[in-house]
Amino acid sequence: MRYEVKETFARPAAPTAPAPPAAAPAPPAPAALAAKVRTLAPSMTRSMQRVAETVAADPAGCAALTVTGLAARTGTSEATVVRTARLLGYPGYRDLRLALAGLAAHQESGRAPAVTADIAVDDPLADVVAKLAHDERQTLADTAAGLDTAQLGAAVAALAAARRIDVYGVGASGLVAQDLTQKLLRIGLMAQAHSDPHLAVTNAVLLRAKDVAVAITHSGSTGDVIEPLRVAFERGATTIAITGRPGGPVAQYADHILTTSTARESELRPAAMSSRTSQLLVVDCLFIGVAQRTYETAAPALAASYEALAHRHAPRGGTSR
Known part of the structure; x- marks a missing residue:
């Protein structure tokens, strides 16, 4: 028997004094942007995925674009660009652009890891070890970030x-x-x-x-x-x-x-x-x-x-x- 998820349940709570408004969470650091994209992209709409994957692949180029320019480059709308920025944890597109500029500088410093190809069925074991080790390191770094x-x-x-x-x-x-x-x-x-x-x-x-x-x-x-x-x-x-x-x-x-x-x-x-x-x-x-x-x-x-x-x-x- 498989259990099905039921409707959202609101846990009852005893009446309490109103809590002070919580501070808004800080936007992700530039180094965490690529990790956020990798984590959240699978759950995004196709249009939002295009925006997220484009900014992660070319942070320097996208940092120079206005919201209209990025929408045109990704074949989406300005509203989609803004929604993507907010889903990634930024209050607005301006904050995302600042993070992209920081990520570009980080990559230019030579510290950004290279991206390896997927494991192929005919890969020698030495390549399998190297690719798995790279992916494991990246997964741990992304999770920590x-x-x-x-x-x-x-x-x-x-x-x-x-x-x-x-x-x-x-x-x-x-x-x-x-x-x-x-x-x-x-x-x-x-x-x-x-x-x-x-x-x-x-x-x-x-x-x-x-x-x-x-x-x-x-x-x-x-x-x-x-x-x-x-x-x-x-x-x-x-x-x-x-x-x-x-x-x-x-x-x-x-x-x-x-x-x-x-x-x-x-x-x-x-x-x-x-x-x-x-x-x-x-x-x-x-x-x-x-x-x-x-x-x-x-x-x-x-x-x-x-x-x-x-x-x-x-x-x-x-x-x-």
């Missing part, structure tokens, strides 16, 4: 104070879910990973305030992951989504969203391969952040686990004949 540290800090705080932590993921994301729970268990937190959608939902029903649920889904639309997150959200747990599509369905049930990047998908390199790399980086960031916040208890727990493993793998005593 696009990771919202305010969201990351809030997620770390929730995990560090959690009574119980449930992590949902299927397929390759399920392996990442297991990695996160294994790390959290070693510093004394109560965490469990769920790849079975039925068990995930039945466990999510038991979550309450001060519990945390983490959903890991590259596509942002995996029903078997979104459904338990929705249940946890409705039960009052703090919810976290680790996803490559921050505008996907999973976001409607996530209090905190941590965005991952991914390398170009090809016949021999499906999205699950490269998304796993970026997800593991985010998981490591979460773990280190939680370990820092809970150091007084995390350090002894880690030491005890190391000692237990060392004792288990030590050669047994006794004499040989």
Whole structure:
């Protein structure tokens, strides 16, 4: 049985005093622009993709264009150019032009990585290693550049104070879910990973305030992951989504969203391969952040686990004949 994502649920909240207006998020740094394009382009309309891919491919040339000029170059409208700039995180086209100028200067300095071709079926293994290594480095750099540290800090705080932590993921994301729970268990937190959608939902029903649920889904639309997150959200747990599509369905049930990047998908390199790399980086960031916040208890727990493993793998005593 596959779960379907239900309509958007507005979590009920007790009446509180009006909160002060939140400050607008800062636009992405120029170095993060290319990463934002790679992350968000798959979820854009075709016309917006043309704008995003054009500015990422030729930042110097596009920085010299007016909004009308860029619209003409990409065969789109001025409104599409402005919408693309805003989707990439810039208040308007003027801010995007400034970022493009900065990115062009960054590339001219010689620090921008070269783009390699996709892996071909007849590539020698040496080329496969080189191309994979390049793509992995780029994926990690893109994820680091696009990771919202305010969201990351809030997620770390929730995990560090959690009574119980449930992590949902299927397929390759399920392996990442297991990695996160294994790390959290070693510093004394109560965490469990769920790849079975039925068990995930039945466990999510038991979550309450001060519990945390983490959903890991590259596509942002995996029903078997979104459904338990929705249940946890409705039960009052703090919810976290680790996803490559921050505008996907999973976001409607996530209090905190941590965005991952991914390398170009090809016949021999499906999205699950490269998304796993970026997800593991985010998981490591979460773990280190939680370990820092809970150091007084995390350090002894880690030491005890190391000692237990060392004792288990030590050669047994006794004499040989």
